[in-house]
Amino acid sequence: MPQAFARDLPFGAQFTPEATRFRFWAPAQQAVALEVDGAEPLPLTRSDDGWFETSRAVPVGARYRFRLDDGLAVPDPASRFQDGDVHGWSVVVDPAAYDWETPGWTGRPWDQAVIYELHVGCFGGFDGVAEALPRLKALGVTAVQLMPIADFPGVRNWGYDGVLPYAPDAAYGTPEQLKRLVDRAHGLGLMIFLDVVYNHFGPDGNYIPAANPGFFREDLQTPWGGAIDFRIPEVRGYFTENTLFWLLEYRFDGLRLDAVHAISEQDWIDEMAAAVRASVEPGRHVHLVLENEHNQPSHLAGEVDAQWNDDFHHVVHVALTGEREGYYEDYAEDVGAKLARALSEGFVYQGEPSPHLDGRRRGSPSGHLPPTAFISFLQNHDQIGNRAFGDRLTTLAAPEAIEAATAALLLIPQIPMLFMGEETASETPFLFFTDHEGELAEAVRKGRRKEFAKFAAFAGAEIPDPNAIKTFERSIPKPHPERAEARTALITRLLALRAAEIGPRIAGAVSEGAEAVGPAAAVARWRLGDGARLTLALNLVNDAVAAPEIAGPILYETAPGAADALRAGTLPGLTTIVLLERA
Helix, strand or coil: CCECCCCCCCCEEECCCCCEEEEEECCCCCCCEEEECCCCCEECEECCCCEEEEEECCCCCCEEEEECCCCCEECCCCCCCEECHHHCEEECCCHHHCCECCCCCCCCCHHHCCEEEECHHHHCCHHHHHHHHHHHHHHCCCEEEECCCEECCCCCCCCCCCCEEEEECCCCCCHHHHHHHHHHHHHCCCEEEEEECCCCCCCCCCCHHHHCHHHEEEEEEECCEEEECCCCHHHHHHHHHHHHHHHHHCCCCEEEECCHHHCCCCHHHHHHHHHHHHHCCCCCCCEEEECCCCCCCHHHHCCCCEEECHHHHHHHHHHHHCCCCHHHHHHCCCHHHHHHHHHHHCCCCCCEECHHHCCCEECCCCCCCCHHHEEEECCCHHHHHCCCCCCCHHHCCCHHHHHHHHHHHHHCCCEEEEECCHHHCCCCCCCCCCCCCHHHHHHHHHHHHHHHCCCHHHCCCCCCCCCCHHHHHHCCCCCCCCCHHHHHHHHHHHHHHHHHHHHHHHCCCEEEEEEEEECCEEEEEEECCCCCEEEEEEECCCCCEECCCCCCCEEEECCCCHHHHHHCCEECCCEEEEEEECC
Protein backbone atom coordinates (compact mmCIF):
# COMPACT_ATOMS: atom_id res chain seq x y z
CA MET A 1 0.00 0.00 0.00
CA PRO A 2 1.28 3.51 -0.79
CA GLN A 3 2.47 5.48 2.21
CA ALA A 4 3.46 9.08 2.91
CA PHE A 5 6.53 10.26 4.79
CA ALA A 6 7.04 13.71 6.28
CA ARG A 7 9.60 15.18 8.67
CA ASP A 8 8.05 17.60 11.17
CA LEU A 9 10.70 20.31 11.05
CA PRO A 10 11.06 22.60 14.08
CA PHE A 11 11.40 25.59 11.74
CA GLY A 12 10.29 26.74 8.32
CA ALA A 13 6.77 26.22 7.00
CA GLN A 14 5.12 23.08 8.40
CA PHE A 15 1.92 22.52 6.43
CA THR A 16 -1.37 21.16 7.73
CA PRO A 17 -4.77 21.66 6.07
CA GLU A 18 -5.95 23.61 9.10
CA ALA A 19 -3.04 26.02 9.54
CA THR A 20 0.59 26.10 8.47
CA ARG A 21 3.07 26.87 11.23
CA PHE A 22 5.79 29.33 10.21
CA ARG A 23 8.91 29.47 12.38
CA PHE A 24 12.03 31.53 11.72
CA TRP A 25 15.19 31.97 13.83
CA ALA A 26 16.61 35.50 13.68
CA PRO A 27 17.94 36.59 17.11
CA ALA A 28 19.53 39.71 15.61
CA GLN A 29 16.08 40.99 14.56
CA GLN A 30 13.55 42.73 16.75
CA ALA A 31 10.61 42.37 14.36
CA VAL A 32 9.91 39.99 11.47
CA ALA A 33 6.78 39.83 9.32
CA LEU A 34 5.47 36.92 7.27
CA GLU A 35 4.52 37.87 3.73
CA VAL A 36 2.26 35.49 1.83
CA ASP A 37 1.89 36.47 -1.80
CA GLY A 38 -1.46 38.19 -2.27
CA ALA A 39 -2.11 38.79 1.43
CA GLU A 40 -1.29 41.49 3.97
CA PRO A 41 1.96 41.03 5.93
CA LEU A 42 1.51 39.33 9.29
CA PRO A 43 3.84 40.20 12.20
CA LEU A 44 5.42 37.16 13.82
CA THR A 45 5.58 36.67 17.58
CA ARG A 46 9.12 36.90 18.95
CA SER A 47 10.40 34.74 21.81
CA ASP A 48 13.24 35.76 24.08
CA ASP A 49 15.67 33.42 22.30
CA GLY A 50 15.05 34.91 18.86
CA TRP A 51 12.46 32.56 17.39
CA PHE A 52 9.65 34.19 15.38
CA GLU A 53 6.45 32.20 14.91
CA THR A 54 2.88 32.31 13.68
CA SER A 55 0.27 30.01 12.18
CA ARG A 56 -1.81 30.81 9.15
CA ALA A 57 -4.15 28.85 6.89
CA VAL A 58 -2.56 28.82 3.44
CA PRO A 59 -2.93 26.44 0.51
CA VAL A 60 -0.20 24.17 -0.81
CA GLY A 61 1.76 26.13 -3.37
CA ALA A 62 1.38 29.46 -1.56
CA ARG A 63 4.42 31.69 -1.96
CA TYR A 64 5.88 33.28 1.16
CA ARG A 65 8.92 35.04 2.56
CA PHE A 66 10.06 36.86 5.69
CA ARG A 67 10.58 40.64 5.97
CA LEU A 68 13.28 41.82 8.35
CA ASP A 69 13.68 44.94 10.53
CA ASP A 70 15.35 46.91 7.75
CA GLY A 71 12.71 46.00 5.16
CA LEU A 72 14.70 43.31 3.38
CA ALA A 73 12.53 40.38 2.23
CA VAL A 74 14.32 37.02 2.49
CA PRO A 75 13.42 33.44 1.57
CA ASP A 76 12.89 30.86 4.28
CA PRO A 77 16.27 29.27 5.15
CA ALA A 78 14.32 26.00 5.55
CA SER A 79 12.39 26.45 2.30
CA ARG A 80 11.28 23.12 0.85
CA PHE A 81 11.03 24.63 -2.64
CA GLN A 82 11.61 27.95 -4.37
CA ASP A 83 9.71 29.90 -7.01
CA GLY A 84 12.04 32.35 -8.69
CA ASP A 85 15.39 30.85 -7.74
CA VAL A 86 17.37 31.70 -4.60
CA HIS A 87 16.23 35.33 -4.54
CA GLY A 88 12.57 34.49 -5.08
CA TRP A 89 9.66 33.27 -2.99
CA SER A 90 9.63 30.17 -0.86
CA VAL A 91 6.77 27.76 -1.56
CA VAL A 92 4.52 25.95 0.92
CA VAL A 93 4.87 22.21 0.30
CA ASP A 94 2.81 19.36 1.68
CA PRO A 95 5.48 16.70 2.26
CA ALA A 96 2.84 14.04 2.87
CA ALA A 97 1.26 14.49 -0.56
CA TYR A 98 3.48 11.97 -2.29
CA ASP A 99 2.36 8.32 -1.98
CA TRP A 100 5.39 6.07 -1.94
CA GLU A 101 5.29 2.86 -3.94
CA THR A 102 8.17 1.33 -1.95
CA PRO A 103 7.39 2.22 1.68
CA GLY A 104 8.78 -1.09 2.88
CA TRP A 105 12.23 -0.61 1.35
CA THR A 106 14.89 -1.09 4.05
CA GLY A 107 18.00 -0.47 1.99
CA ARG A 108 21.06 -2.65 1.54
CA PRO A 109 24.02 -3.43 3.80
CA TRP A 110 27.04 -1.18 3.32
CA ASP A 111 29.30 -4.00 2.14
CA GLN A 112 27.08 -4.38 -0.94
CA ALA A 113 27.71 -0.80 -2.06
CA VAL A 114 29.03 -0.10 -5.56
CA ILE A 115 28.60 3.65 -6.01
CA TYR A 116 28.01 5.61 -9.20
CA GLU A 117 28.45 9.38 -8.80
CA LEU A 118 26.59 11.66 -11.18
CA HIS A 119 25.59 15.25 -11.78
CA VAL A 120 21.82 15.56 -12.04
CA GLY A 121 21.92 18.40 -14.57
CA CYS A 122 24.08 16.35 -16.93
CA PHE A 123 21.32 13.71 -16.93
CA GLY A 124 18.58 16.22 -17.68
CA GLY A 125 17.15 16.52 -14.17
CA PHE A 126 15.53 14.11 -11.72
CA ASP A 127 13.41 12.45 -14.41
CA GLY A 128 16.48 11.93 -16.59
CA VAL A 129 18.31 10.19 -13.76
CA ALA A 130 15.28 7.98 -13.18
CA GLU A 131 15.33 6.92 -16.84
CA ALA A 132 19.00 5.92 -16.54
CA LEU A 133 18.55 3.71 -13.46
CA PRO A 134 17.79 0.42 -15.29
CA ARG A 135 20.99 0.83 -17.32
CA LEU A 136 23.03 1.44 -14.17
CA LYS A 137 21.49 -1.54 -12.45
CA ALA A 138 22.38 -3.73 -15.44
CA LEU A 139 25.95 -2.46 -15.16
CA GLY A 140 26.14 -3.82 -11.62
CA VAL A 141 25.87 -0.56 -9.71
CA THR A 142 24.02 -0.85 -6.39
CA ALA A 143 24.05 2.81 -5.26
CA VAL A 144 23.60 6.05 -7.18
CA GLN A 145 25.06 9.19 -5.60
CA LEU A 146 23.75 12.59 -6.64
CA MET A 147 26.02 15.60 -6.52
CA PRO A 148 24.45 18.37 -4.39
CA ILE A 149 20.97 19.49 -5.37
CA ALA A 150 20.30 22.21 -2.76
CA ASP A 151 18.98 25.37 -4.44
CA PHE A 152 21.80 27.33 -6.10
CA PRO A 153 21.78 30.53 -8.20
CA GLY A 154 20.91 30.05 -11.86
CA VAL A 155 20.30 26.78 -13.67
CA ARG A 156 23.83 25.38 -14.01
CA ASN A 157 26.10 24.60 -11.07
CA TRP A 158 28.14 21.78 -9.61
CA GLY A 159 25.92 22.16 -6.54
CA TYR A 160 28.50 23.32 -4.02
CA ASP A 161 27.18 26.90 -4.29
CA GLY A 162 23.88 25.95 -2.69
CA VAL A 163 22.29 28.39 -0.24
CA LEU A 164 18.98 26.69 0.67
CA PRO A 165 19.85 23.22 1.98
CA TYR A 166 16.23 22.01 2.26
CA ALA A 167 15.08 23.01 -1.25
CA PRO A 168 15.79 20.79 -4.29
CA ASP A 169 16.81 23.07 -7.13
CA ALA A 170 13.90 23.77 -9.45
CA ALA A 171 16.21 23.46 -12.48
CA TYR A 172 16.22 19.71 -11.80
CA GLY A 173 12.54 19.27 -10.98
CA THR A 174 10.01 19.43 -8.19
CA PRO A 175 10.08 17.75 -4.77
CA GLU A 176 7.60 15.22 -6.14
CA GLN A 177 9.91 14.39 -9.06
CA LEU A 178 12.83 13.91 -6.68
CA LYS A 179 10.77 11.57 -4.50
CA ARG A 180 9.70 9.68 -7.61
CA LEU A 181 13.39 9.25 -8.51
CA VAL A 182 14.17 7.83 -5.07
CA ASP A 183 11.08 5.63 -5.27
CA ARG A 184 12.12 4.36 -8.70
CA ALA A 185 15.60 3.51 -7.44
CA HIS A 186 14.19 1.52 -4.54
CA GLY A 187 11.81 -0.30 -6.86
CA LEU A 188 14.85 -1.48 -8.81
CA GLY A 189 16.71 -2.55 -5.67
CA LEU A 190 19.14 0.38 -5.89
CA MET A 191 20.29 2.58 -3.05
CA ILE A 192 20.40 6.32 -3.69
CA PHE A 193 22.72 8.71 -1.84
CA LEU A 194 22.89 12.49 -1.72
CA ASP A 195 25.93 14.75 -1.47
CA VAL A 196 25.29 17.50 1.13
CA VAL A 197 27.32 20.61 1.95
CA TYR A 198 27.48 21.78 5.56
CA ASN A 199 30.82 23.59 5.57
CA HIS A 200 29.80 26.74 3.67
CA PHE A 201 27.08 28.50 1.68
CA GLY A 202 27.45 29.80 -1.87
CA PRO A 203 28.33 33.44 -2.59
CA ASP A 204 25.00 34.42 -4.16
CA GLY A 205 21.61 34.19 -2.45
CA ASN A 206 22.76 33.48 1.11
CA TYR A 207 20.45 35.68 3.19
CA ILE A 208 21.27 34.09 6.55
CA PRO A 209 23.85 36.77 7.50
CA ALA A 210 21.24 39.48 6.94
CA ALA A 211 18.82 37.79 9.34
CA ASN A 212 21.43 36.50 11.77
CA PRO A 213 25.06 37.54 11.27
CA GLY A 214 26.05 35.43 14.30
CA PHE A 215 25.47 32.28 12.22
CA PHE A 216 29.02 32.80 10.92
CA ARG A 217 32.27 33.39 12.77
CA GLU A 218 34.49 36.43 12.33
CA ASP A 219 37.49 34.85 14.05
CA LEU A 220 37.76 31.77 11.83
CA GLN A 221 37.97 31.80 8.06
CA THR A 222 37.53 29.03 5.49
CA PRO A 223 38.25 29.13 1.73
CA TRP A 224 34.63 30.29 1.34
CA GLY A 225 34.57 33.02 4.02
CA GLY A 226 33.70 33.06 7.70
CA ALA A 227 33.24 29.59 9.18
CA ILE A 228 29.75 28.45 10.09
CA ASP A 229 29.51 28.68 13.88
CA PHE A 230 28.80 25.13 14.97
CA ARG A 231 29.26 26.19 18.60
CA ILE A 232 25.67 27.50 18.56
CA PRO A 233 22.99 24.87 19.33
CA GLU A 234 20.52 26.32 16.81
CA VAL A 235 23.14 26.17 14.06
CA ARG A 236 23.99 22.57 14.87
CA GLY A 237 20.30 21.72 14.91
CA TYR A 238 19.73 23.36 11.52
CA PHE A 239 22.19 20.98 9.86
CA THR A 240 21.35 17.89 11.91
CA GLU A 241 17.71 18.35 10.95
CA ASN A 242 18.78 18.59 7.32
CA THR A 243 20.35 15.14 7.46
CA LEU A 244 17.17 13.73 9.00
CA PHE A 245 15.03 15.58 6.45
CA TRP A 246 16.71 13.93 3.47
CA LEU A 247 16.85 10.50 5.09
CA LEU A 248 13.34 10.39 6.54
CA GLU A 249 11.19 12.59 4.28
CA TYR A 250 12.91 11.87 0.98
CA ARG A 251 14.02 8.35 1.93
CA PHE A 252 17.59 8.69 0.70
CA ASP A 253 19.69 5.69 1.71
CA GLY A 254 22.71 7.72 2.68
CA LEU A 255 24.50 11.03 2.65
CA ARG A 256 27.99 12.06 1.62
CA LEU A 257 29.14 15.06 3.71
CA ASP A 258 31.36 17.39 1.71
CA ALA A 259 34.72 18.61 3.11
CA VAL A 260 34.03 18.07 6.79
CA HIS A 261 37.60 19.13 7.58
CA ALA A 262 36.26 22.69 7.18
CA ILE A 263 33.80 22.20 10.06
CA SER A 264 35.61 23.51 13.14
CA GLU A 265 33.52 21.65 15.74
CA GLN A 266 34.26 18.09 14.75
CA ASP A 267 32.15 16.73 17.60
CA TRP A 268 29.06 17.82 15.64
CA ILE A 269 29.75 15.04 13.12
CA ASP A 270 29.45 12.38 15.81
CA GLU A 271 26.46 14.13 17.37
CA MET A 272 24.72 14.24 13.99
CA ALA A 273 25.52 10.61 13.25
CA ALA A 274 24.12 9.53 16.63
CA ALA A 275 20.92 11.47 15.90
CA VAL A 276 20.60 9.69 12.56
CA ARG A 277 21.01 6.26 14.13
CA ALA A 278 18.47 7.13 16.83
CA SER A 279 15.89 8.44 14.34
CA VAL A 280 15.99 5.98 11.44
CA GLU A 281 13.46 3.16 11.62
CA PRO A 282 14.76 -0.11 13.11
CA GLY A 283 15.98 -2.53 10.47
CA ARG A 284 16.56 0.13 7.83
CA HIS A 285 20.06 0.48 6.34
CA VAL A 286 21.18 4.12 6.16
CA HIS A 287 24.78 5.09 5.44
CA LEU A 288 26.91 8.13 6.26
CA VAL A 289 30.05 8.98 4.28
CA LEU A 290 32.58 11.76 4.82
CA GLU A 291 35.01 13.68 2.67
CA ASN A 292 37.92 14.68 4.91
CA GLU A 293 41.21 15.62 3.30
CA HIS A 294 42.97 15.52 6.68
CA ASN A 295 42.82 11.70 6.71
CA GLN A 296 41.24 11.64 10.16
CA PRO A 297 39.81 8.18 10.84
CA SER A 298 38.37 9.00 14.28
CA HIS A 299 34.76 9.35 13.10
CA LEU A 300 34.94 5.97 11.38
CA ALA A 301 35.12 4.20 14.72
CA GLY A 302 31.56 5.27 15.51
CA GLU A 303 28.37 5.76 13.52
CA VAL A 304 29.95 6.87 10.22
CA ASP A 305 30.34 4.15 7.58
CA ALA A 306 33.18 5.34 5.37
CA GLN A 307 35.34 8.11 4.02
CA TRP A 308 36.42 9.02 0.51
CA ASN A 309 40.04 7.90 0.08
CA ASP A 310 41.77 10.47 -2.09
CA ASP A 311 45.09 8.74 -1.38
CA PHE A 312 44.05 5.70 -3.40
CA HIS A 313 43.13 7.92 -6.32
CA HIS A 314 46.29 10.01 -6.14
CA VAL A 315 48.78 7.16 -6.07
CA VAL A 316 47.02 5.31 -8.92
CA HIS A 317 46.77 8.54 -10.92
CA VAL A 318 50.50 9.18 -10.53
CA ALA A 319 51.27 5.61 -11.56
CA LEU A 320 49.10 5.88 -14.67
CA THR A 321 50.01 9.42 -15.78
CA GLY A 322 53.37 10.34 -14.26
CA GLU A 323 51.95 13.70 -13.12
CA ARG A 324 53.82 15.35 -10.23
CA GLU A 325 52.38 18.87 -9.90
CA GLY A 326 50.19 20.06 -7.06
CA TYR A 327 49.23 17.45 -4.50
CA TYR A 328 50.49 14.69 -6.80
CA GLU A 329 54.03 15.51 -5.65
CA ASP A 330 53.19 13.70 -2.40
CA TYR A 331 52.83 10.44 -4.36
CA ALA A 332 55.60 10.77 -6.94
CA GLU A 333 58.23 8.82 -4.97
CA ASP A 334 58.04 5.18 -3.86
CA VAL A 335 54.85 4.70 -5.85
CA GLY A 336 54.81 0.95 -5.40
CA ALA A 337 55.06 1.22 -1.61
CA LYS A 338 52.35 3.87 -1.50
CA LEU A 339 50.12 1.72 -3.71
CA ALA A 340 50.63 -1.23 -1.36
CA ARG A 341 49.71 0.90 1.65
CA ALA A 342 46.57 2.27 -0.01
CA LEU A 343 45.45 -1.27 -0.78
CA SER A 344 46.17 -2.70 2.66
CA GLU A 345 45.54 0.20 5.05
CA GLY A 346 43.44 2.76 3.19
CA PHE A 347 45.25 6.03 3.81
CA VAL A 348 48.77 6.48 2.44
CA TYR A 349 49.48 9.45 4.70
CA GLN A 350 48.98 8.44 8.31
CA GLY A 351 50.98 11.16 10.04
CA GLU A 352 53.95 11.43 7.67
CA PRO A 353 55.24 14.83 6.46
CA SER A 354 53.58 16.01 3.25
CA PRO A 355 55.92 17.69 0.74
CA HIS A 356 52.93 19.47 -0.79
CA LEU A 357 52.05 20.91 2.64
CA ASP A 358 55.63 22.15 3.20
CA GLY A 359 56.45 19.23 5.43
CA ARG A 360 53.43 19.43 7.69
CA ARG A 361 52.22 16.06 8.90
CA ARG A 362 48.97 14.72 7.52
CA GLY A 363 46.70 11.93 8.67
CA SER A 364 46.46 9.37 11.43
CA PRO A 365 46.87 5.57 11.52
CA SER A 366 44.11 3.76 9.63
CA GLY A 367 45.30 0.18 9.30
CA HIS A 368 42.99 -0.98 12.10
CA LEU A 369 39.88 -0.06 10.11
CA PRO A 370 38.00 -2.54 7.90
CA PRO A 371 38.43 -2.21 4.12
CA THR A 372 34.82 -1.00 3.85
CA ALA A 373 35.73 2.16 5.79
CA PHE A 374 37.30 3.47 2.57
CA ILE A 375 35.64 4.50 -0.68
CA SER A 376 38.13 4.19 -3.52
CA PHE A 377 37.89 5.58 -7.04
CA LEU A 378 39.87 6.35 -10.17
CA GLN A 379 37.82 9.44 -11.00
CA ASN A 380 35.26 11.71 -9.35
CA HIS A 381 33.86 15.20 -9.84
CA ASP A 382 36.75 16.83 -7.93
CA GLN A 383 39.63 14.95 -9.46
CA ILE A 384 38.40 15.64 -13.00
CA GLY A 385 36.63 18.96 -12.62
CA ASN A 386 39.30 20.68 -10.57
CA ARG A 387 41.71 20.29 -13.45
CA ALA A 388 41.95 23.33 -15.71
CA PHE A 389 40.42 21.53 -18.68
CA GLY A 390 38.43 18.85 -16.88
CA ASP A 391 40.55 16.05 -18.34
CA ARG A 392 39.23 12.56 -17.75
CA LEU A 393 41.66 9.77 -17.06
CA THR A 394 40.63 8.35 -20.45
CA THR A 395 42.61 11.13 -22.15
CA LEU A 396 45.65 10.85 -19.87
CA ALA A 397 46.45 7.13 -19.74
CA ALA A 398 46.48 4.13 -22.05
CA PRO A 399 43.27 2.06 -22.22
CA GLU A 400 45.11 -1.07 -21.05
CA ALA A 401 46.40 0.76 -17.97
CA ILE A 402 42.95 2.09 -17.12
CA GLU A 403 41.42 -1.36 -17.51
CA ALA A 404 43.98 -2.89 -15.16
CA ALA A 405 43.33 -0.18 -12.57
CA THR A 406 39.57 -0.57 -13.02
CA ALA A 407 39.79 -4.30 -12.36
CA ALA A 408 41.71 -3.66 -9.15
CA LEU A 409 39.24 -1.00 -8.04
CA LEU A 410 36.20 -3.21 -8.55
CA LEU A 411 37.59 -6.42 -7.08
CA ILE A 412 39.13 -5.27 -3.79
CA PRO A 413 37.13 -5.28 -0.54
CA GLN A 414 37.15 -1.49 -0.29
CA ILE A 415 33.95 0.20 -1.49
CA PRO A 416 34.34 1.17 -5.17
CA MET A 417 32.97 4.28 -6.81
CA LEU A 418 32.61 5.10 -10.51
CA PHE A 419 32.06 8.56 -11.94
CA MET A 420 29.50 9.10 -14.68
CA GLY A 421 30.94 8.25 -18.08
CA GLU A 422 33.59 5.82 -16.84
CA GLU A 423 31.44 2.90 -17.92
CA THR A 424 31.52 4.10 -21.54
CA ALA A 425 35.19 5.22 -21.62
CA SER A 426 33.98 8.79 -22.11
CA GLU A 427 36.61 11.35 -23.09
CA THR A 428 34.21 14.24 -22.56
CA PRO A 429 35.70 16.68 -20.04
CA PHE A 430 33.93 17.46 -16.79
CA LEU A 431 34.52 21.18 -16.43
CA PHE A 432 33.82 23.57 -13.59
CA PHE A 433 30.57 25.36 -14.45
CA THR A 434 28.35 27.97 -12.81
CA ASP A 435 25.55 30.34 -13.78
CA HIS A 436 26.51 33.52 -11.95
CA GLU A 437 25.82 37.03 -13.19
CA GLY A 438 27.54 40.41 -13.27
CA GLU A 439 30.53 41.06 -11.02
CA LEU A 440 30.37 37.62 -9.42
CA ALA A 441 30.57 35.92 -12.82
CA GLU A 442 33.66 37.96 -13.68
CA ALA A 443 35.23 37.25 -10.29
CA VAL A 444 34.72 33.50 -10.76
CA ARG A 445 36.13 33.70 -14.27
CA LYS A 446 39.25 35.56 -13.12
CA GLY A 447 39.65 33.37 -10.05
CA ARG A 448 39.62 30.24 -12.15
CA ARG A 449 42.33 31.62 -14.41
CA LYS A 450 44.45 32.75 -11.47
CA GLU A 451 44.13 29.33 -9.83
CA PHE A 452 45.91 27.62 -12.71
CA ALA A 453 48.39 30.36 -13.61
CA LYS A 454 51.04 28.71 -11.38
CA PHE A 455 50.85 25.41 -13.26
CA ALA A 456 53.40 25.19 -16.06
CA ALA A 457 51.13 22.94 -18.13
CA PHE A 458 48.50 25.66 -18.41
CA ALA A 459 50.70 28.69 -18.96
CA GLY A 460 49.09 30.94 -21.56
CA ALA A 461 46.15 28.58 -22.06
CA GLU A 462 42.60 29.88 -22.14
CA ILE A 463 40.76 28.35 -19.18
CA PRO A 464 37.10 27.60 -20.07
CA ASP A 465 34.69 30.27 -18.83
CA PRO A 466 32.69 28.64 -15.98
CA ASN A 467 29.62 30.75 -16.80
CA ALA A 468 29.43 29.93 -20.50
CA ILE A 469 26.62 27.52 -21.33
CA LYS A 470 28.95 25.61 -23.66
CA THR A 471 31.16 24.81 -20.67
CA PHE A 472 28.24 22.93 -19.12
CA GLU A 473 27.20 21.33 -22.41
CA ARG A 474 30.73 20.02 -22.99
CA SER A 475 30.60 18.36 -19.55
CA ILE A 476 27.76 15.99 -20.40
CA PRO A 477 29.40 12.56 -20.82
CA LYS A 478 29.31 10.94 -24.23
CA PRO A 479 30.31 7.33 -24.94
CA HIS A 480 33.65 6.80 -26.62
CA PRO A 481 32.90 5.93 -30.26
CA GLU A 482 35.27 2.94 -30.30
CA ARG A 483 35.83 1.82 -26.70
CA ALA A 484 32.44 2.29 -25.04
CA GLU A 485 31.07 -1.17 -25.69
CA ALA A 486 34.19 -2.98 -24.49
CA ARG A 487 34.52 -0.81 -21.37
CA THR A 488 30.89 -1.37 -20.45
CA ALA A 489 31.30 -5.10 -20.93
CA LEU A 490 34.44 -5.12 -18.77
CA ILE A 491 32.83 -3.25 -15.88
CA THR A 492 29.70 -5.39 -16.12
CA ARG A 493 31.81 -8.54 -15.95
CA LEU A 494 33.89 -7.25 -13.03
CA LEU A 495 30.87 -6.17 -11.02
CA ALA A 496 29.17 -9.50 -11.66
CA LEU A 497 32.27 -11.21 -10.23
CA ARG A 498 32.23 -8.86 -7.27
CA ALA A 499 28.55 -9.54 -6.57
CA ALA A 500 28.94 -13.30 -6.85
CA GLU A 501 32.29 -13.96 -5.18
CA ILE A 502 33.50 -10.97 -3.17
CA GLY A 503 30.47 -9.03 -1.96
CA PRO A 504 28.96 -11.87 0.07
CA ARG A 505 32.31 -12.34 1.83
CA ILE A 506 33.25 -8.72 2.55
CA ALA A 507 31.62 -8.40 5.98
CA GLY A 508 34.37 -9.09 8.49
CA ALA A 509 37.20 -8.84 5.93
CA VAL A 510 40.64 -7.84 7.25
CA SER A 511 43.85 -6.96 5.47
CA GLU A 512 46.72 -9.41 5.68
CA GLY A 513 49.17 -6.85 4.33
CA ALA A 514 50.65 -5.82 1.02
CA GLU A 515 54.09 -5.26 -0.42
CA ALA A 516 55.56 -3.37 -3.34
CA VAL A 517 57.01 -5.61 -6.05
CA GLY A 518 57.88 -2.96 -8.62
CA PRO A 519 57.96 0.78 -9.36
CA ALA A 520 54.15 0.86 -9.48
CA ALA A 521 53.29 -2.73 -8.64
CA ALA A 522 52.03 -4.39 -5.48
CA VAL A 523 50.62 -7.63 -4.13
CA ALA A 524 47.90 -7.36 -1.47
CA ARG A 525 46.02 -10.00 0.54
CA TRP A 526 42.84 -10.04 2.57
CA ARG A 527 41.19 -12.64 4.78
CA LEU A 528 37.51 -12.36 3.95
CA GLY A 529 34.65 -12.75 6.37
CA ASP A 530 34.02 -16.42 5.64
CA GLY A 531 37.71 -17.33 5.91
CA ALA A 532 38.47 -17.19 2.18
CA ARG A 533 41.68 -15.49 1.09
CA LEU A 534 41.68 -12.84 -1.64
CA THR A 535 44.97 -11.97 -3.35
CA LEU A 536 45.47 -9.08 -5.75
CA ALA A 537 48.56 -8.59 -7.91
CA LEU A 538 48.62 -5.25 -9.70
CA ASN A 539 51.21 -3.75 -12.06
CA LEU A 540 50.39 -0.31 -13.47
CA VAL A 541 53.45 0.17 -15.72
CA ASN A 542 54.39 -1.44 -19.02
CA ASP A 543 57.37 -3.44 -17.82
CA ALA A 544 57.04 -6.84 -16.18
CA VAL A 545 58.41 -7.21 -12.66
CA ALA A 546 59.54 -10.10 -10.52
CA ALA A 547 56.94 -11.14 -7.97
CA PRO A 548 56.63 -13.82 -5.32
CA GLU A 549 55.16 -17.03 -6.65
CA ILE A 550 51.46 -17.04 -5.82
CA ALA A 551 49.17 -20.01 -6.07
CA GLY A 552 45.41 -20.25 -5.90
CA PRO A 553 42.29 -20.39 -8.08
CA ILE A 554 42.03 -17.57 -10.60
CA LEU A 555 39.10 -15.22 -10.14
CA TYR A 556 40.25 -12.71 -12.76
CA GLU A 557 43.24 -11.97 -14.96
CA THR A 558 43.65 -8.99 -17.27
CA ALA A 559 44.85 -11.24 -20.11
CA PRO A 560 44.94 -15.02 -20.58
CA GLY A 561 48.18 -16.45 -19.25
CA ALA A 562 48.87 -13.60 -16.80
CA ALA A 563 48.23 -15.83 -13.78
CA ASP A 564 50.50 -18.54 -15.19
CA ALA A 565 53.28 -15.96 -15.49
CA LEU A 566 52.67 -14.89 -11.89
CA ARG A 567 52.90 -18.47 -10.70
CA ALA A 568 56.30 -18.58 -12.39
CA GLY A 569 57.38 -15.45 -10.53
CA THR A 570 56.68 -12.70 -13.10
CA LEU A 571 53.94 -10.07 -12.97
CA PRO A 572 53.38 -8.76 -16.50
CA GLY A 573 52.99 -5.05 -17.20
CA LEU A 574 49.58 -3.35 -17.10
CA THR A 575 48.10 -6.38 -15.39
CA THR A 576 45.67 -7.17 -12.60
CA ILE A 577 45.37 -10.71 -11.30
CA VAL A 578 42.93 -11.73 -8.59
CA LEU A 579 43.03 -15.09 -6.85
CA LEU A 580 40.38 -16.40 -4.48
CA GLU A 581 41.05 -19.35 -2.18
CA ARG A 582 37.65 -20.28 -0.83
CA ALA A 583 37.42 -21.48 2.74
